[in-house]
Amino acid sequence: xxxxxxxxxLARRPSGMPVPxxxxxxxxxxxxxxxxxxxxxxxxxxxxxxxxxxxDDVKSYAPSVEIGGTMVGQGVGRVLVSKAENFAPGDTVxxxxxWANHAVLPGKEVRKLDDSLPPSTALGVLGxxxxxxxxxxxxxxxxxxxxxxxxxxxTGPVGSLVGQLAKAAGLRTVAVAGGPDKCQLAxxxxxxxxxxxxxxxxxxGSLRKALxxxxxxxxxxxxxxxxxxxxxxxxxxxNTHGRIxxxxxxxxxxxMDDTADRLxxxxxxxxxxxxxxxxxxxFDHWADFPQFAKELTPKVAAGEIAFLExxxxxxxxAPAAFISMLTGGNTGKQIVQIG
Amino acid sequence: xxxxxxxxxLARRPSGMPVPxxxxxxxxxxxxxxxxxxxxxxxxxxxxxxxxxxxDDVKSYAPSVEIGGTMVGQGVGRVLVSKAENFAPGDTVxxxxxWANHAVLPGKEVRKLDDSLPPSTALGVLGxxxxxxxxxxxxxxxxxxxxxxxxxxxTGPVGSLVGQLAKAAGLRTVAVAGGPDKCQLAxxxxxxxxxxxxxxxxxxGSLRKALxxxxxxxxxxxxxxxxxxxxxxxxxxxNTHGRIxxxxxxxxxxxMDDTADRLxxxxxxxxxxxxxxxxxxxFDHWADFPQFAKELTPKVAAGEIAFLExxxxxxxxAPAAFISMLTGGNTGKQIVQIG
Numbered sequence: 001x002x003x004x005x006x007x008x009x010l011a012r013r014p015s016g017m018p019v020p021x022x023x024x025x026x027x028x029x030x031x032x033x034x035x036x037x038x039x040x041x042x043x044x045x046x047x048x049x050x051x052x053x054x055x056d057d058v059k060s061y062a063p064s065v066e067i068g069g070t071m072v073g074q075g076v077g078r079v080l081v082s083k084a085e086n087f088a089p090g091d092t093v094x095x096x097x098x099w100a101n102h103a104v105l106p107g108k109e110v111r112k113l114d115d116s117l118p119p120s121t122a123l124g125v126l127g128x129x130x131x132x133x134x135x136x137x138x139x140x141x142x143x144x145x146x147x148x149x150x151x152x153x154x155t156g157p158v159g160s161l162v163g164q165l166a167k168a169a170g171l172r173t174v175a176v177a178g179g180p181d182k183c184q185l186a187x188x189x190x191x192x193x194x195x196x197x198x199x200x201x202x203x204x205g206s207l208r209k210a211l212x213x214x215x216x217x218x219x220x221x222x223x224x225x226x227x228x229x230x231x232x233x234x235x236x237x238x239n240t241h242g243r244i245x246x247x248x249x250x251x252x253x254x255x256m257d258d259t260a261d262r263l264x265x266x267x268x269x270x271x272x273x274x275x276x277x278x279x280x281x282x283f284d285h286w287a288d289f290p291q292f293a294k295e296l297t298p299k300v301a302a303g304e305i306a307f308l309e310x311x312x313x314x315x316x317x318a319p320a321a322f323i324s325m326l327t328g329g330n331t332g333k334q335i336v337q338i339g
Numbered sequence: 340x341x342x343x344x345x346x347x348x349l350a351r352r353p354s355g356m357p358v359p360x361x362x363x364x365x366x367x368x369x370x371x372x373x374x375x376x377x378x379x380x381x382x383x384x385x386x387x388x389x390x391x392x393x394x395d396d397v398k399s400y401a402p403s404v405e406i407g408g409t410m411v412g413q414g415v416g417r418v419l420v421s422k423a424e425n426f427a428p429g430d431t432v433x434x435x436x437x438w439a440n441h442a443v444l445p446g447k448e449v450r451k452l453d454d455s456l457p458p459s460t461a462l463g464v465l466g467x468x469x470x471x472x473x474x475x476x477x478x479x480x481x482x483x484x485x486x487x488x489x490x491x492x493x494t495g496p497v498g499s500l501v502g503q504l505a506k507a508a509g510l511r512t513v514a515v516a517g518g519p520d521k522c523q524l525a526x527x528x529x530x531x532x533x534x535x536x537x538x539x540x541x542x543x544g545s546l547r548k549a550l551x552x553x554x555x556x557x558x559x560x561x562x563x564x565x566x567x568x569x570x571x572x573x574x575x576x577x578n579t580h581g582r583i584x585x586x587x588x589x590x591x592x593x594x595m596d597d598t599a600d601r602l603x604x605x606x607x608x609x610x611x612x613x614x615x616x617x618x619x620x621x622f623d624h625w626a627d628f629p630q631f632a633k634e635l636t637p638k639v640a641a642g643e644i645a646f647l648e649x650x651x652x653x654x655x656x657a658p659a660a661f662i663s664m665l666t667g668g669n670t671g672k673q674i675v676q677i678g
Binding site (some may be wrong): 241242278309 | 384438465495520569577627651
């Protein structure tokens with residue numbers, strides 16, 4: 001047991017991709033737990049892409065790390081001192097320890113692990129990344145047997161479980177990974193049906209061709225970890241009624257300084273704000289028309305619903321009225337009265 | 340009754356915004372209905388933004404109009420000759436007549452209208468545009484009392500009903516329309532709580548400020564008819580868990596030739612393919628963690644789920660391991676082993 005607490009702090013806010021100088025190692029005396037708290041000796045610390053966002057001073061879904069503050073993160077370790085109910089020295093636990101070799105946390109924010117599996121699994125496949133894969137695929141991916149799924153960062157802790165769960169559900173699974181070794185790993189270790197090396201395809205068009213070859217029936221679920229070139233490659237291959245759970249946009253974490261391209265801003269908004277963006281075409285919904293007519297017709301007849309019509313006279317006026325409508329020249333519903 | 344059939348055809352495919360020369364008027368003899376068909380004298384023709392898409396020769400949710408073919412569209416009119424069951428001369432009907440003064444349609448594709456309301460309402464508030472508003476708001480907008488809705492093209496047939504239905508559901512409704520007259524109309528005729536004139540704000544930043552002033556609690560539902568500058572203005576104002584039904588992107592119908600901006604391509608894909616794009620942050624879902632752990636732990640223990648860990652040794656290695664991970668330098672879940 002070290003008698004010093006060592007922690008890695010945020011020395012300054014990164015500009016784009018972080019560099020080592022953005023971090024600092026600080027040492028100090030071991031903290032004492034107060035009533036209800038435990039002192040933990042950290043054995044394993046999780047590193048996750050979301051931490052990049054915490055280094056910025058922008059409004060997001062979680063507070064930023066302060067300059068000089070300990071970098072956030074989940075760890076596992078052993079309880080050294082317990083002043084909390086239900087914990088005893090020697091217990092294996094996990095919690096938001098930060099990047100540090102020791103942490104004091106309230107007992108209610110700490111979870112005890114059983115010792116039947118390596119404790120580090122609580123940071124990966126059985127921790128936040130695994131839970132992310134399971135939750136997002138089930139709730140927002142809605143996989144159906146026979147469909148095709150594409151996932152980026154496919155050998156990472158999220159992507160590799162997304163692929164395995166989708167495969168078990170009867171989908172064709174296509175991995176996207178960086179380099180031939182990771183592509184082989186995706187297929188050999190994680191059971192993907194195919195793998196595409198994004199590094200072999202410097203532009204979206206070339207990457208799209210490679211994906212199309214491995215997804216001959218189109219893509220039903222694109223699990224979005226990446227953004228950037230992969231998103232651009234995938235979108236034209238998506239099937240009707242496809243689903244895109246937006247879990248991360250790591251391609252843009254290093255910055256998105258090309259302001260002519262508004263896609264990174266939009267995609268980041270969807271992620272950070274947990275937006276539900278749904279395209280719909282009314283022609284899919286005709287079965288509901290009788291219910292609509294039944295509900296709305298009496299309201300229109302009673303004058304409870306206002307409507308406006310903009311009448312153009314004569315069939316010949318249709319092209320000009322149409323062109324004008326496309327630039328907002330009409331007021332109300334554009335109709336051509338004929339004859 | 341005219342003895343000639345007149346129709347407006349697609350003379351050539353437009354490049355960007357259509358011009359009158361893209362259309363042609365053709366005349367010919369009245370067609371004869373076959374068994375099961377009716378001959379309709381069209382009295383009113385609907386003009387709708389979706390028709391712009393049909394003029395292009397690109398894969399979309401519906402076939403393109405052929406060069407020389409009649410422009411598609413819904414009309415209402417009177418039956419002149421019926422060879423279909425359930426229709427008689429003089430019936431008021433609606434169907435996909437095209438841009439023409441007469442049409443022959445199969446009886447099963449024609450809907451009889453009662454005469455208690457003006458027949459043109461079947462093209463607007465009680466037709467496809469009204470049905471679009473009602474369906475999209477209910478299914479994808481999911482309005483809740485007290486929320487704020489923003490809708491573009493707010494005096495149009497879709498936007499004006501979206502606003503009224505949302506207002507009736509207890510939402511604050513903010514119209515976006517072009518020019519002071521339409522803004523006044525949105526409030527006076529359609530009951531919007533506020534209206535913002537997009538023409539008074541040439542850039543997204545200025546438009547965003549004006550919207551923020553009228554949506555002081557943020558935006559919960561953005562009904563997307565427009566795209567472009569309005570979308571850019573709205574996204575940063577969206578509240579967490581907001582909904583964006585993507586109904587149209589008229590700002591980009593005239594073309595999206597700035598290939599540096601990938602947002603139009605992405606948004607059009609969402610619309611045309613009816614994609615469900617959902618941002619999610621796992622921290623919202625912790626309540627499901629016990630179910631995840633119960634399902635996955637035995638599979639991991641049994642070796643049915645593969646996982647990989649990439650161990651960096653020592654707390655001091657965390658920054659470099661983190662930086663490497665952000666560019667794909669790790670293989671498997673990145674963990675720092677401490678002590």
